[in-house]
Amino acid sequence: MKIVALVGSVRQASYNQKLAEYVQKRYADQLTVTIPALKTLPFYDQDIELTAPASVQTLKQAVLAADGVIFVTPEYNHSISGVLENAIDWLSRVEHPLKNKPVMILGATMGPLGTVRAQGHLRQILDSPGVAARVLPGDEFLLGLVQTKFDAAGQLIDQPTIDWLDHCVQDYLEFVQQSRPITAQ
Numbered sequence: 496m497k498i499v500a501l502v503g504s505v506r507q508a509s510y511n512q513k514l515a516e517y518v519q520k521r522y523a524d525q526l527t528v529t530i531p532a533l534k535t536l537p538f539y540d541q542d543i544e545l546t547a548p549a550s551v552q553t554l555k556q557a558v559l560a561a562d563g564v565i566f567v568t569p570e571y572n573h574s575i576s577g578v579l580e581n582a583i584d585w586l587s588r589v590e591h592p593l594k595n596k597p598v599m600i601l602g603a604t605m606g607p608l609g610t611v612r613a614q615g616h617l618r619q620i621l622d623s624p625g626v627a628a629r630v631l632p633g634d635e636f637l638l639g640l641v642q643t644k645f646d647a648a649g650q651l652i653d654q655p656t657i658d659w660l661d662h663c664v665q666d667y668l669e670f671v672q673q674s675r676p677i678t679a680q
Contacts, residue, residue: 496656496671498528499561503568503579505534508604510641513649515567518601522664528565529557539584551585558592563671564628566621568602569609570613587625594627597674599667601636601660603644609637631670 500515508571511531519528535550547555548573554587568575586593600617621628636659638644644653651657 496526496541496562496668497560498526498563498565498568499531499557499580500528500565501582503533503566503576505532505578505580506561507594510605510612510645511567511569511601513645514601514603514638514641515565516649517651518565518567518660518664520660524572526662526668528551531557531649533578533582533629536581536585539581539588541588544585547589548583553590554582555586558586558596559590561596561676563597563667564593565667566612566617567599567676568600568613568617570602570604570606570610573612575613576602579617580620583620583626587623591625591627593621593651595674596628597631597667597671598628599631599634599636599653599661599663600671602637603641605640605642607639609639611635611637629662629670629674631663631667634666638665 502512504511515530531554537548552608568579600614602614604610618630621630644656646652
């Protein structure tokens, strides 16, 4: 199953990047996860949306070709990052590659509440008419106090967190399967 993971942090030591890479490795037998570098995208500009730069076209094509998308969001000022919003803005225009795409949201933060506010905002954004993604219902992966949950090698070390992530990913796999169109045989 081909998945694109969109990470809303460009910080070199980003916990959200580590989380995306952990998902990429842990579930490699079930998912092929591509993690595009969102920092290569220019700011969204409607004046050039029809002739968007190569980095934008590459991202759109990756999302169109994917079976699903995983958003991995930090929480900045009770919301998502500008980097992630910019990527979504590009993806909400012209081809609408997120339309009906099965999506799962993950997020990590050093605070105790995880990314609960950012994920709430992200769900609203993904439900907007220009985006129209299909978000996995019910499972919220809110990784708080992340600095205590990863080791120096980028591995999750907290077993209850790993167990919950396994549960969420399993539900997502089923959600993506159910989202596939039925083909005539």
